[in-house]
Amino acid sequence: MKESFFIGTYTKKTSHGVYKMTLDTEKKSLDHLELVAELGNPTYLAKSKRQFLYTVDQKGENGGVGVVDLNQDPAKVVQHAVTPGNSPAYVAVDEARQLLYSSNYHLATVTVYKIQADGTLQQTDVVTHSGKGPKPEQADGAHVHFSDLTPDNRLVVCDLGTDEVYTYDVSKTGQLSEVARYKTAPGFGPRHIVFAPQGTKAYLAGELGSGVDVLDYDAKTGKFSRVQSISTIPSTWDKHNGAAAIKISRDGHFLYVSNRGYDSLAVFEINQDGTLNLIQNISVEGSFPRDFALDPSEEFVVCVNQNTDNATLFARSLKTGKLSLLQKDVAVPEGVCVLFNQK
Numbered sequence: 001m002k003e004s005f006f007i008g009t010y011t012k013k014t015s016h017g018v019y020k021m022t023l024d025t026e027k028k029s030l031d032h033l034e035l036v037a038e039l040g041n042p043t044y045l046a047k048s049k050r051q052f053l054y055t056v057d058q059k060g061e062n063g064g065v066g067v068v069d070l071n072q073d074p075a076k077v078v079q080h081a082v083t084p085g086n087s088p089a090y091v092a093v094d095e096a097r098q099l100l101y102s103s104n105y106h107l108a109t110v111t112v113y114k115i116q117a118d119g120t121l122q123q124t125d126v127v128t129h130s131g132k133g134p135k136p137e138q139a140d141g142a143h144v145h146f147s148d149l150t151p152d153n154r155l156v157v158c159d160l161g162t163d164e165v166y167t168y169d170v171s172k173t174g175q176l177s178e179v180a181r182y183k184t185a186p187g188f189g190p191r192h193i194v195f196a197p198q199g200t201k202a203y204l205a206g207e208l209g210s211g212v213d214v215l216d217y218d219a220k221t222g223k224f225s226r227v228q229s230i231s232t233i234p235s236t237w238d239k240h241n242g243a244a245a246i247k248i249s250r251d252g253h254f255l256y257v258s259n260r261g262y263d264s265l266a267v268f269e270i271n272q273d274g275t276l277n278l279i280q281n282i283s284v285e286g287s288f289p290r291d292f293a294l295d296p297s298e299e300f301v302v303c304v305n306q307n308t309d310n311a312t313l314f315a316r317s318l319k320t321g322k323l324s325l326l327q328k329d330v331a332v333p334e335g336v337c338v339l340f341n342q343k
Helices: none
Strands: 002-009 017-024 029-038 045-047 052-059 062-069 076-084 090-094 099-104 109-115 121-128 144-149 155-159 164-170 176-183 190-195 201-206 211-218 223-231 242-248 254-260 264-270 276-283 291-294 300-305 310-316 323-331 335-340
Touching: 002 045, 002 052, 029 052, 029 062, 029 076, 029 310, 029 323, 045 090, 045 335, 052 076, 052 090, 062 099, 076 121, 099 155, 109 144, 144 190, 155 190, 164 190, 164 223, 176 223, 190 211, 190 242, 201 223, 201 242, 211 242, 223 276, 242 291, 254 291, 276 323, 300 335
Parallel strands: 090 144, 291 335
Antiparallel strands: 002 017, 002 335, 017 029, 045 052, 052 062, 062 076, 090 099, 099 109, 099 144, 109 121, 144 155, 155 164, 164 176, 190 201, 201 211, 211 223, 242 254, 254 264, 264 276, 291 300, 300 310, 310 323
16 A cells, blocks of 8 residues: 655755655555655645645745645645744644644744635634743743644643643634643653643653653643653663654554654553653654654554654554664655645
């Protein structure tokens, strides 16, 4: 079987925008890299069920969200929803309310857009965070890095700059109202969060702390509480590292985190009580793995390495969760995000 996936990139060197690639599950290989849409620094991607691709977008001195219509052949950029300033770091689609959320690290904002009938966007709300943390990366203020849905359709927002995770209620018309706030250990730098399938446990990646917080989530109040903190790197590693992407298997048995600096994928076994055991740390065969993804079968993992312009393919054991190298040094320019093209 051949599974296609999109790759978001920076466009600072040789990349021209969003690319597409194929995973051949029989040959166990990656190939057929092709340009899908020309955009500036489309570093994160989200796709709607109506086949619109929403991307981080930088157009000159303006930043925001780009809209790519995948229903056309070739795909066509139909909107640059940009305003003066830096581009965001994350985008997410809310299918039930037909909203889109973007998280701006530099501007410390969460922006909400209504998705129109033609797939284009109209802004409905923006929230700005304030505060700072103890580490140099946090000294200049709040840094919103992630906003996406909780299992009960609230919005959870990770602020790397303030060491906080916000929970917001979202109205049908796309207005945000804060309901809870969780504070991590100082300097943890919350970056991304994922939820266990049952929805009562969450796993928070701390970029600056190179760790994962295991959290209980109370759907009644929207509050998080810490159960466990665990490192993503060996205690002997004394050079720079930043935890980045975090993913969970559909069965809720295994968790994966990318390390930028130690340049690995950390593999955790999830115990019955939701706590974690680190069972593997495997090299990504490149530098600065900002993102990776499990394929639809979850028998493969694709990782892109931003600094070395390559992708790496791993086989994944459904039983043990562990990864084994299949292919490395696959040319991908400035790869940042991996999104499988599921219907």
